Amino acid sequence: MQVFxxxxxxxxxxxxxIITDVNSYKQRKVNSMISIARVIGANSVSSIQFQDPxxxxxxxxxxxxxxxxxxxxxxxxxxxxLFASYSKPGEKAIxxxxxxxxxAFAFKDLQLFVSNxxxxxxxxxxxxxxxxxxxxxxxxxxxxxxxxxxxxFVALIFSFLIAMVVxxxxxxxxxxxxxxxxxxxxxxxxxxPLEEDGKDEIATLIQAFNHLMxxxxxxxxxxxxFIGIASHELKTPLTSIKGYIEMLNLLEKEQPKKxxxxxxxxxxxxxxxxxxxxxxxxxxxxxQLQLNMEEFNIDELLDETISAAQSLxxxxxxxxxxxxxxxxxxxxxxxxxQVLLNLLSNAIKYSPGEKKxxxxxxxxxxxxxxxxxxxxxxxxxEEQTNIFERFYRTKDISIHISGFGxxxxxxxxxxxxxxxKIWVESxxxxxxxxxxxxxxxxxxxxxxxxxxx
Amino acid sequence: xxxxxxxxxMLLSCFVGATVGQxxxxxxxxxxxxxxxxxxxxxWQRYGHGTNxxxxxxxxxxxxxxxxxxxxxxxxxxxxxxxxxxxxxSEINDCDILFIPKDSPFPxxxxxxxxxxxxxxxxxxxxxxxxxxxFNFVVINNRLKFxxxxxxISSAxxxxxxxxxxxxxxVQ
Numbered sequence: 001m002q003v004f005x006x007x008x009x010x011x012x013x014x015x016x017x018i019i020t021d022v023n024s025y026k027q028r029k030v031n032s033m034i035s036i037a038r039v040i041g042a043n044s045v046s047s048i049q050f051q052d053p054x055x056x057x058x059x060x061x062x063x064x065x066x067x068x069x070x071x072x073x074x075x076x077x078x079x080x081x082l083f084a085s086y087s088k089p090g091e092k093a094i095x096x097x098x099x100x101x102x103x104a105f106a107f108k109d110l111q112l113f114v115s116n117x118x119x120x121x122x123x124x125x126x127x128x129x130x131x132x133x134x135x136x137x138x139x140x141x142x143x144x145x146x147x148x149x150x151x152x153f154v155a156l157i158f159s160f161l162i163a164m165v166v167x168x169x170x171x172x173x174x175x176x177x178x179x180x181x182x183x184x185x186x187x188x189x190x191x192x193p194l195e196e197d198g199k200d201e202i203a204t205l206i207q208a209f210n211h212l213m214x215x216x217x218x219x220x221x222x223x224x225x226f227i228g229i230a231s232h233e234l235k236t237p238l239t240s241i242k243g244y245i246e247m248l249n250l251l252e253k254e255q256p257k258k259x260x261x262x263x264x265x266x267x268x269x270x271x272x273x274x275x276x277x278x279x280x281x282x283x284x285x286x287x288q289l290q291l292n293m294e295e296f297n298i299d300e301l302l303d304e305t306i307s308a309a310q311s312l313x314x315x316x317x318x319x320x321x322x323x324x325x326x327x328x329x330x331x332x333x334x335x336x337x338q339v340l341l342n343l344l345s346n347a348i349k350y351s352p353g354e355k356k357x358x359x360x361x362x363x364x365x366x367x368x369x370x371x372x373x374x375x376x377x378x379x380x381x382e383e384q385t386n387i388f389e390r391f392y393r394t395k396d397i398s399i400h401i402s403g404f405g406x407x408x409x410x411x412x413x414x415x416x417x418x419x420x421k422i423w424v425e426s427x428x429x430x431x432x433x434x435x436x437x438x439x440x441x442x443x444x445x446x447x448x449x450x451x452x453x
Numbered sequence: 454x455x456x457x458x459x460x461x462x463m464l465l466s467c468f469v470g471a472t473v474g475q476x477x478x479x480x481x482x483x484x485x486x487x488x489x490x491x492x493x494x495x496x497w498q499r500y501g502h503g504t505n506x507x508x509x510x511x512x513x514x515x516x517x518x519x520x521x522x523x524x525x526x527x528x529x530x531x532x533x534x535x536x537x538x539x540x541x542x543s544e545i546n547d548c549d550i551l552f553i554p555k556d557s558p559f560p561x562x563x564x565x566x567x568x569x570x571x572x573x574x575x576x577x578x579x580x581x582x583x584x585x586x587x588f589n590f591v592v593i594n595n596r597l598k599f600x601x602x603x604x605x606i607s608s609a610x611x612x613x614x615x616x617x618x619x620x621x622x623x624v625q
Contacts, residue, residue: 046616049490051597055620121493 037116060086330440351376485519494617500571509548
């Protein structure tokens with residue numbers, strides 16, 4: 001667009017220049033030829049008065065050596081009859097164009113005709129006619145056209161380059177902004193404002209974006225604050241309730257009262273877990289979550305958590321298909337337990353009616369990978385990263401899922417802090433959840449330091 | 454037979470005479486025009502004190518008529534033109550231009566002697582320019598031309614423009 005505009009503009013400008021140039025050349029030529037005609041006229045007055053055409057002719061001949069572009073020169077007397085003339089050798093006789101009768105000069109093809117009256121005592125006693133060859137003009141025109149063409153070409157290239165530079169400058173900044181937006185859209189985090197460079201519209205856009213982000217950040221902060229307060233406030237009376245109901249559970253032996261109490265206890269526990277999750281999330285958001293690193297037996301932990309999960313599941317069967325043989329890993333035992341329980345309960349939750357949940361492990365030189373496989377509704381490919389976001393709950397309405405959707409978010413945070421990775425893959429029917437734990441020796445010194453403040 | 458021949462001859466000579474007469478008139482008109490044009494190139498500044506511009510013709514000549522016609526229609530140096538036929542030697546010096554026709558009553562020497570400074574002498578007889586007239590008309594190849602005697606012009610105290618002189622046949 002820019003290139004086209006500049007080419008058009010340049011074209012017009014050059015065209016105008018050339019035209020005015022050619023015209024001014026023509027004008028100058030006309031002026032100089034009229035001057036010559038005037039001089040000839042003045043010098044031929046006496047020749048006409050004394051009827052001496054020879055003298056006039058001699059003068060016209062002189063003209064040729066001075067101004068070789070004049071190919072015809074003629075003097076007529078007051079009746080219009082030819083008095084004296086000179087023609088460049090090789091040229092046909094002069095033919096005076098009729099329009100010269102009224103105008104002082106005329107252009108015809110490549111010739112210029114000039115006419116000037118010969119005056120004596122305010123009387124016209126004759127006329128001078130000159131015919132000029134304008135070969136120079138043709139040369140000039142050609143030269144100018146060529147020059148204009150070259151310049152136009154150069155201008156085209158330049159404007160193209162400039163357009164590219166400007167465009168990339170604008171594009172780069174816009175792309176930076178877009179990338180930033182994408183990042184925020186994905187992670188929900190707004191770490192630092194974008195640099196506001198310059199004073200143009202893009203800078204204004206960036207400014208608005210930053211402002212928007214600030215507002216979002218502020219509202220998020222308020223939300224987190226609320227979660228923290230709420231979960232804390234909820235926890236206190238909940239602990240109290242749980243205490244009393246546990247007491248009742250121990251004391252009450254009579255049915256159906258015992259059943260009622262156990263049902264209440266189960267729900268209280270559930271409630272407690274939810275509130276605990278909320279509290280964890282709040283801690284994570286405010287950066288208060290700390291890991292207690294130690295070396296512990298993962299083999300043992302897997303067995304423990306499987307049996308704990310099994311007791312909650314009922315119809316499902318959780319099987320362990322690997323052998324770790326008392327493998328020792330480095331991490332926060334309680335939190336890894338939390339992750340395992342969460343994944344196992346998810347596996348059960350999301351495969352209602354299906355029987356089997358498989359637990360597997362794989363050890364490489366650098367890390368230990370745990371896999372938990374279920375035969376449930378699975379996770380669609382486009383959601384496989386989203387499920388680890390806060391408050392994510394499945395859109396699948398075929399099953400009813402309880403919970404806030406915080407479990408995987410907390411798991412991811414815990415695993416990330418261990419410098420491991422957690423992800424999911426689809427497997428025909430159902431899904432396989434993976435998480436990796438780096439072995440102690442494969443952690444860099446920097447990472448080890450970070451884990452143990 | 455003879456009578457016819459004589460009659461034819463007389464008729465022819467009439468025509469010829471008429472033609473010749475016409476030619477003579479044309480020549481006189483042309484010379485008068487030339488004389489009038491001469492004045493545009495000659496400087497009488499030092500001498501022209503009279504109110505009129507006087508052209509004197511020494512003797513009778515068809516040029517008198519031509520000059521009179523010019524005198525009626527124009528001026529020289531913004532002065533009225535007066536054409537005089539000169540019969541007395543004393544009148545010669547009173548002219549600005551003195552025309553000496555072919556058959557002039559006075560001899561050339563006498564006329565030249567009488568013509569003082571400020572008088573432009575013009576003649577029409579071959580050889581007269583050499584003898585001392587300023588300008589002398591000659592016919593060459595059927596065209597009217599004129600000789601100029603620069604010495605005579607300057608002794609008359611007059612100046613002639615180059616534009617005029619370039620067309621003249623310079624005698625001295």
